[in-house]
Amino acid sequence: MNKKTDASTICKMKALTYTGAGRFELIDKPKPSIIDTDDAVIRITLASICSSDLHILHGAVPQARSGITVGHEMVGVVEATGSGVTKVKPGDRVAVNVETFCGDCFYCRRGYVNNCTSGGWHLGCRIDGGQAEYVRVPYADNGLTPIPHNVSNEEALFVGDILATGYWAAKISEITEEDTVLIIGAGPTGLCTLECVRLYRPRHIVVCESDEVRRRFVHEHYPETVVVAPQECSDVLGNLTDSRGADRVIEVAGSEDTFRMAWERARPNAIVTIVALYESAQTLPLPDMYGKNLTFKTGGVDACDCDIIMQLISEGRIRTSHLITHRYPLSRIGEAYTIFADKADNVIKTAIHPD
Ligand SMILES: [Zn+2]
Numbered sequence: 127m128n129k130k131t132d133a134s135t136i137c138k139m140k141a142l143t144y145t146g147a148g149r150f151e152l153i154d155k156p157k158p159s160i161i162d163t164d165d166a167v168i169r170i171t172l173a174s175i176c177s178s179d180l181h182i183l184h185g186a187v188p189q190a191r192s193g194i195t196v197g198h199e200m201v202g203v204v205e206a207t208g209s210g211v212t213k214v215k216p217g218d219r220v221a222v223n224v225e226t227f228c229g230d231c232f233y234c235r236r237g238y239v240n241n242c243t244s245g246g247w248h249l250g251c252r253i254d255g256g257q258a259e260y261v262r263v264p265y266a267d268n269g270l271t272p273i274p275h276n277v278s279n280e281e282a283l284f285v286g287d288i289l290a291t292g293y294w295a296a297k298i299s300e301i302t303e304e305d306t307v308l309i310i311g312a313g314p315t316g317l318c319t320l321e322c323v324r325l326y327r328p329r330h331i332v333v334c335e336s337d338e339v340r341r342r343f344v345h346e347h348y349p350e351t352v353v354v355a356p357q358e359c360s361d362v363l364g365n366l367t368d369s370r371g372a373d374r375v376i377e378v379a380g381s382e383d384t385f386r387m388a389w390e391r392a393r394p395n396a397i398v399t400i401v402a403l404y405e406s407a408q409t410l411p412l413p414d415m416y417g418k419n420l421t422f423k424t425g426g427v428d429a430c431d432c433d434i435i436m437q438l439i440s441e442g443r444i445r446t447s448h449l450i451t452h453r454y455p456l457s458r459i460g461e462a463y464t465i466f467a468d469k470a471d472n473v474i475k476t477a478i479h480p481d
């Protein structure tokens with residue numbers, strides 16, 4: 127053939143692409159390049175699958191654009207930077223932030239980067255994400271976190287998404303050393319929340335989880351944490367708190383039952399932080415709750431503390447690589463999706479590496 131064909135072959139890459147409700151396909155796409163001066167292009171060395179990817183697969187994320195590369199949890203090596211990028215340079219290892227944010231609008235200046243007027247959850251939803259060989263990251267100075275030498279790719283993999291979420295959830299819950307904190311749900315985000323709640327050294331942490339395998343996982347890795355099944359939660363909390371209930375509740379599970387549990391198990395004047403993403407509307411039965419005087423905090427992660435999280439990992443104060451239970455090459459990402467979606471083989475998180 128000719129030179130032109132060779133060149134276009136070199137510039138192609140594999141990318142898991144949302145091709146319509148219920149369908150992801152690993153297809154060839156052009157390798158991304160710098161478009162804006164604040165962009166960076168990252169060669170991905172490790173990616174993961176998040177339950178939000180499954181929501182897109184099920185057609186439950188209306189803002190997800192057909193044709194985009196999915197994936198928003200990844201680490202990699204900076205390949206190229208635009209002229210306006212100052213924080214990273216080619217060759218740097220970085221974690222990629224799930225959120226794209228300008229850093230300068232009304233919300234960004236107040237740390238509410240989830241509501242950035244020109245950002246939000248874009249990667250792997252509105253623009254091409256990271257279950258691919260390369261990704262373009264806009265606002266690279268905000269969206270990339272350098273990985274220190276003593277932190278591995280696996281240790282850094284969750285910094286930009288589920289660990290950012292756990293850190294944010296613990297931070298806005300205003301936890302003190304006097305508190306008994308109830309975390310509902312010990313899936314990947316619940317476990318990241320547990321890692322971050324521990325930083326505040328509350329008097330007791332109680333993790334409530336319906337799945338026995340996951341309860342065992344918490345017990346094994348966090349022996350000082352109280353782990354309960356939903357039916358035991360009320361009694362155990364009662365014993366720990368003179369029957370008052372939890373001072374702080376963080377709901378990460380996302381079902382109707384767990385939403386109800388969140389406000390029922392909270393003591394009067396508690397803070398209830400809702401991290402979970404529900405598939406249907408939830409009801410606050412205000413007459414039943416009258417007099418409990420609860421403070422609810424809800425929403426999506428403001429992922430603006432990734433540098434602090436990375437530092438905590440480097441100091442050994444946060445560790446999450448034990449959440450990676452399965453590893454697959456990109457060419458077999460379909461198998462990784464199946465096992466993750468079915469919660470098969472005691473999976474917590476899968477890691478996807480280049481072929
Ligand atoms: Zn996610």
Ligand SMILES: [Zn+2]
Nearest residue numbers: 228231234242
């Ligand atoms: Zn902004």
